[in-house]
Structures are given as C-alpha cells and as structure tokens.
Amino acid sequence: AQKITQTQPGMFVQEKEAVTLDCTYDTSDPSYGLFWYKQPSSGEMIFLIYQGSYDQQNATEGRYSLNFQKARKSANLVISASQLGDSAMYFCAMREAQETSGSRLTFGEGTQLTVNP
C-alpha cells in the first residue's frame, strides 16, 4: 500500500493567490514526521517545512504552512501569496519512528505547481 498519496498531479494558481497542495499518508506508527520538498526544474530537492506527529501546532515557515489533520492523516501544504518562482514539483514525504536506521524518507508522487502571472 502506498504510504504517501498526492492526488493532484498538477495545480495552477494565479500569482499572489494562495494554493493548497494535498497530501495524505498511511502509517501505524504513532510517531512519525512529515516533510515537504520543492523540486525546481534544476533537479535539486529543497526542504520546505516539517511537521511532527506530536506537534500541537501546525508548522509554518514564511509563506509555507502545513495544515495538519492527524485524525484524517492529511498534511496539506499551503503556499500563500504565490510567486512565479514557486512553479516547481512539490513532494510530500514521511519518516516513521520505526525506521531508525538511516533516517529514510518515503515520498509521494508529487504535484506540479504552475504559477501564472
């Protein structure tokens, strides 16, 4: 079974508007961490934001915020005031506590975000 599901292959947003990228996950581990990465056309994966399963508040990093709904097992990324440079692939990823060796991440299929001027 897929552990990370991103149901939006592509999303479009107008510059300066907000956009939400969906991510749902599947784990039986009570302790886990959720990550979002951005991959521009250059190929490099850029870390954006982290949410721990026991964190009481939703994570925020500048224009990025995470809408964490634990009971629904969703961790949606919200980008506010979109900029043209936000156009990229966005990946949701998870690390489970049981995976103690090597700190491996499991990734979703990604969402291609296009910001229109």
Next chain:
Amino acid sequence: ETGVTQTPRHLVMGMTNKKSLKCEQHLGHNAMYWYKQSAKKPLELMFVYSLEERVENNSVPSRFSPECPNSSHLFLHLHTLQPEDSALYLCASSQDRGHLNTEAFFGQGTRLTVV
C-alpha cells in the same frame, strides 16, 4: 558551493558501458542515500549508508553497485544497464541521530540516459 554535489549532471551511456556517479557532501553528515526518480513515479530509495556502512539495499539489481569510501563521498557504479534504468539519480545526506525531524539535503541529481 552547495552542500551536496553530484557529478556528472548528465550522462548518456550504452548498455555495455561501465560508468560511475559521484556524490560529495560538505555538511559533515553521517548518512548518505541514493534515490532513483523516474517519470511519474515516487522517488525510490535505492541504498542507505550510515556511518559508512550500508544499512539498506532496497532490492536493487546488481547492475547498480554503491560504494561509500568515507562519510563525505558516495559512488554509484553502473554496468550493463537497461533502457528502463534511465532516470534522475539523486544523492542525499543527513545527520542521522535517530530524530524524526532530521531533514535530508539533496544534490541536483544526475540525469542518466541509457541507449
């Protein structure tokens, strides 16, 4: 200078060739990884090295052979590849302390085309 550097950026090789991908991290991390990124598929973890020892091999065919001579360098040796091995190969590193919030830092990848 980026934290994780991969060379070459692009590689075209024949199925009978032998080539190597190189990854170098300048972050003092103790864990390094190879991921494969194919079109329209999630990133696939191939190999994990922690403290220079291989701790995971995710059923990767033997035509891919990793090498980690020290904590800063990671290689992926390639031989007799197939066209379906064409993909973006990403290297990553992290400071593995057993913490959930440890982020991985990625290189820009090597775009491999097997002809």
